[in-house]
Amino acid sequence: MTAHDSDQWLERLGYDSGSVFLHRAADGLKGQHRYGPELDVLLDPAGPIRAHAVFDVEGVPTVCFFHDDGLLSDAQRLNDIRRRIWNQNLVSIILVLSGSTVTPVPVSRRANVGTPVQQSAASSHGLFSAADVQSGDLYARHADWFRHEERVDSYLLRNLNEAVRQLTKVAGLSDEQAQQLVGQLLFVSYLEERGIVTDVYRRERKVARMGDLVTQQDSVGILRLLKQLKSDFNGDFLEPSAGEDPVWKNLQPSGYAVAQRFLSGEDMSSGQRRLWGYDFSFLPVELISGIYESFLRDEQDELGAFYTPRNLANLVIDQALGNCEDLGAQRIYDGACGSGILLTTAFRRILTHVEAQRGQLLPLADRITLLKSCIFGSDVSKAACQMTAFSLYLSLLERLQPADLAQLERGEGVKLPKLRGENLFSGAAGDFFDTKNKLVSKPSFTVFICNPPWKEPKKGAQSSADTWTESQGGAVVRRQMAAAFAHRALDCVESTGRLCLILPVSLFLAPTSQRFVSEWLRKVKLHRLINFGDLRDLLFDRAHHACVVALATPRARNQQFVPVAEQFEYWVPKADTSLAMGRLTLRGEDRQWVQTQRIVSSNQALTTLSWGGPVDIALCARLRLHGRLDDMANGRFGSWQIRKGVHLNDASRPLQSATKLHAMPHIPVKIVQGSLPFVDEGLLDNFPREQKKVVGLDKELLAVFSGPRVVFPDGPSPGLEVRAHFISASASFTSSVGVVSGPEEDADLLKFLAVYLRSDLVRYFVVMSQYSVLVAQDRITLKDIKSLPFMPPARHPNPEKARAIVAEAAQAVADVQGCDVFEQDRRYQQLRRKLQKLIFQYFGLSQSETLLVQEVVRDVIPSIQPRGFSTLRTELQLDAPLDKLSDYAEALRAELVAWRDATSGRGDFEVTVQAATAGQGRFAVVRVNLVAAAGNAKAAPAVEADKAVQATIRMLQDRQLLPMRVTSNIFLAADVVLLVDSSAYIIKPMQRRAWLRRSALQDAQRIVQTARGVGEIPRAEAA
Known part of the structure; x- marks a missing residue:
């Protein structure tokens, strides 16, 4: 099959040969691509894979093309x-092309x-076309091809955890010893399978292959190998802490058996031999660094540390280095480096x-110089x-x-640099x-990246x-x-430096975080919040x-105020099938501009705009303007009670007799989980008769056990x-039940409340x-x-209308209550639409x-x-559907x-929607x-x-009106407005999310801004 034949196949399937997303070996080093090294390995014509081409979706290599030169018949x-x-x-x-x-x-x-x-x-819109892949239709048809638990990262991390567990259980190792042993296996396996420790190396140094030594249970040989590697590669990861015996010295046979099974790629949980195991010559370095997650199984909750997924790490580095002109001149610091995945990715x-700038791979000495000048980290x-250090060495x-490899084999090359104590600091x-942390003592870094601990110290701990x-002089x-990290980070970056932090969402969206948000936004210019x-x-x-x-940059210390016109980008990506393929996808409707000053005053908008x-x-x-339900209890509107029921146990409070509760009926939790409003x-x-004592049974609590x-x-x-359920009969309930209680004269209003709490309006307001x-x-x-x-x-703007609505709703509840018990649910469902309408009328909602x-x-x-990849x-x-x-x-x-x-304005608007519904990757x-x-x-x-749709797309492409990224991936076009003569065009995928009414409101605003030329109103410039 000729290259021309392959190109015709690619064109037929919609993989445009001129697209920046289609990669071939002839393109050279992929230095500008986030996965450049991986693409080079895939496309190397002399390598072990030798793909004809690779197509990426949103920066992630997704489809690999091969010629069928007998490949399909060679299993x-x-x-x-x-x-x-x-x-x-x-x-x-x-995809194999014939x-x-x-x-x-x-x-x-x-x-x-x-x-x-x-x-x-x-x-171009058929099976396995570019449209099929980009739209996610391929995943919908073949979800079993993309099971998350079958990915190598999931498999390796499961095996790491299980290997450590078995070493502690059957071999009597401590967690730390088991973790060190598995780490040594990983590091040596990587060196061996990447061709760094070869037969020549072993012959020169009189050492053996790690797998052979484990099989032979040769502790002396293993320790000799580790000592030699430590000497040659400066790998302090390979030796025990001072004063400790090497873990291999007294390892039991059962421990060697676990190590051997792990190296073989066996499924450590089931004991089954996999069709193929992990191959360290291809496993990404960032994934190897992810073993830190396994090594902190018991420390995670205490330290607040969690493994940063590879796709998220890449996104952070995209943001942090996005517009840097000279990447080689950056000084990057991670103040809680953890597994090292952010520093390694950077x-x-x-x-x-x-290397792409120079047009060749750098020799090891130059790489070391680059690393020592660019990368710094610390962690307790x-x-x-x-x-x-392990990840950076890899x-x-x-x-x-080849020259570097030959020198390393003979022991003549440059040794790996000492990082701990010079670039990396602990304790x-x-x-x-x-x-004692000297890296934070002065603002010397151009970029600060970090996934800090999400930790709230225990009460009494300092x-x-x-x-x-x-x-x-403040409080976090x-x-x-993590909030303290965000403030402290400003001390170590230059005035023109960048901060890119992974933080708990509560720091920005929780009402209790308003102080942090206000203070931090006065110190930094926020460019983007994802x-x-x-x-x-x-x-x-x-x-x-x-x-x-x-993503933020420091404000000048003498100008810590927020200009009124300043805005930042707020991205809220939603769960998408592309995540199953390792991609983080951002649709047009997930991106908005937010006035910074608004958030300084109130962070509530960040929740609403989600x-x-x-x-x-x-x-x-x-x-909210007319009041909250709480106003009915705080004296502003009334004297209702809003609280929970009786506590059965509370060690911090005195116990009281439950005699009064035994004398009245009780509301079990299970009967307030039904569908009726009473x-x-x-x-x-x-x-419960066995419950002789309770907690907090005071006069106020007893009062809510009776009345409406x-x-x-x-x-x-x-x-x-x-x-919500209305009740007026006397009955107790536990703290697993909440209550809103009022006087007898408010019985109808409380029935209305039960209907309101179950309404669509409350569900909407909660979201x-x-x-x-x-x-x-x-x-x-x-x-x-x-x-609420x-x-x-x-207090209603129209009291008379409000009273009538309350009475009508209360009568509807009484109507349902009066039905035969077997008819109540049917009758309530009949009245539900009417009750919903009454709620909308009460709160004055328009039809739109x-x-x-x-x-x-x-x-x-x-x-x-x-809740998971399966959903x-x-x-x-x-x-x-077309009606949407x-x-x-x-x-x-x-x-x-x-x-x-x-x-x-003047004039009117004619709106038409034409949908392409044939084939895969449908859009309109x-x-x-x-x-x-x-x-x-x-x-x-x-x-x-x-x-007609295809003709419109061709017209826009021929007139070069579509941006490059949209030309190659039409499914990212939903946020692009194109003006042609007296018409505006928007291209949207057929997914329901793109056709909601709120999407129409957002698109209308985009059209207006584009037409008026105000799409670039004053904002925080892209960092």
Whole structure:
């Protein structure tokens, strides 16, 4: 098969040969690419893989192309290629091209070769086309090809943890000894399999291969090998701490057996031999550094440290080094280097950039000079700095020139540099807040990158961060160490330096963090804030909280104020099927500009903008304006009680007799989890007889056990619905139940409250205002309940109308209660729509606002925060039906008309949506025509028009109106507005998320700003 034939295949499948995302061997060193070294290995015509081409999606190599020169009929060779690519942990699928077919080959070890596609059926929107890959349709059809647990990173990390566990259990090693032993196995395996420790090296130094020594249980030989490697490579990771015996010296046979199984690639949990194991000649250095996560199994909670995933590390380095002109001149510091993944990623990026500039690989001596001048780190943990040094050593030894390798073999080459004590510091010297840390003593770094500990010291404990904070005359919110890091980081960067931090999302979104946000934004110019709240359960395997990435630069110390016009980019990426392929995807609707001064005053907008927009900010503000439910209890509007029930146990408080509770009925938690807005009194039970004592049974608590009240469970809230139940009969309940209690004359208002708490409006408000629901838990707390908008009829703008609505809702509840028990649920469902409408009327929502609220409940809430990769393909990622596209068109036109009227404009708008629905990677084109005469235009129903859509795309491409990134990946185009004569175009993927009403409002604003030439209003310049 000729190169010309291959190129024709690529063109037929939509892999444009002129695209910057298609890579070939002839392109040379990929120094500007984040995965440049990996691409070179894949494409090396003399290497072990020898791909014809590689296609990347959003910077991640995703598709690997091969000629079928007998490859498909040579199972051994094909599996060798798959194994190597699997170990590289990037490419998702292999496509083998022949004269008449293209055959898909999954990289996953457990998946079989796919069915070939005939040339006659291949197209730019067909199976395995660029559109199929970019849109995620490929994942939807073949999710079993991309199982997260089958990726090499998941497999290796599982095996590391299991190997350490077995060494401690069967061989009697301590955690630290087991961790050191496994680390030594990794390091030596890497040196051997990367061709750094060869047969020549072993013959010259009279040492043997590590695997052979483990099989022979030769502790003397292993110690000789480690000592020699320590001498040749300066690897202090290879020796025990002072005064300790080497772990291999007295290792039991059972320990050697575990080590041998680990080296073989066996599944350590099941004992099964895998089809292929890990290959250290292809495993990425960043993944090796991820073993720090395993080594801190028991320390993670104490230190607040978590392994930084490779895709997140790359994103951080993208942000930190994005616009740096001379990467080789940067001085980069990580104040809590942990596994070293951020520093390793940064150094590899700098190294490949410098090599690309020079047009050749750097010799080892030059690499060492570059490393010593660019990379610095510290950590309180010695093990962390050892692992960071280990990772950086591996980066130095990657792709060495033959002359360097020959010198290393003969012991004549340059030794690896001493890093600990010179570039890397641990203990007190590595404590970011200790005066012994010399790296923080003056502002000498150009870039500060860090994933600091997310730690709140225990009560009574005094951390070094506390001491430093007190010396600065301030206090950190909740004593969160990450907040102290953010402040302290300003002491070590130059005035023009950059900060790029991975921080807990609570530091920016929690109401209690307002002080930190205000103070920090006065000290820094925030350029970009990336909120990964929706990916909480997908990014970090064991962390309980979501993260943000903040990119900022210091303000001048004498100018620590925020200009009114200053803005920053706020990105909120959502869970996407691309994550299963190792990519972090940002859609156009996930990106907004936010006025910095607004957040200095109140960080509430950051929560609202996670799923909402300016219209949601305005609606929530208006709802709060009239009061909160808490005002019914604090004396402002009334004297209700809002609290929890009786505590059964509390060691810090005195016990009291439960006799009074035994004399009345009891509300078990299970009966306040139903679908009706009232308690079925026939299900009341007795207070547990064995519970003789309780806590806090005072007069005020006894009062809420009788009279009209609303009770609800204090626990997970499916669908974010408060399962509120009205009851007036006397009955107790425990602290697992919350209550809103009022006087007898407020019985109808409390029935109305039960309906309100179950309403779509409350669910909407929770999503738009309660940060903890979006990023931490799926439960609505008592504090959240108190903050809900509420006002009694007497405080309503129209008291008479409000009283009528309350009476009607209360009567509806009584109507359902009066039905036969088997008819109640059906009757309630009949009345539910009417009750929802009454709630919207009570709070004064317009029709357009009501539609936005219902959209959040119907479409958004079911897709918030998938709990794992198996649930990654949410409803919002499915294709939108044509009626949704039509609704979008109506909303877009209405919003444009509102903009016209608000700005005293003229004319009207004609909106059409044409959808390409054939094949894979479907998308649609929105066209807005400006009509001179007002009143004659309309939004036409969306239609299927494949040829018309393709013609529009070709027209825009021919006129060179599409940006390069959009030309190559149409699925990133949703935030690009194109003006052609008197029309505006937006290209959008068919995913439902792109066609929500709130997307229409966002797009209308983009169109207006683009048309008026104000798309670049004053903002914090891109860092």
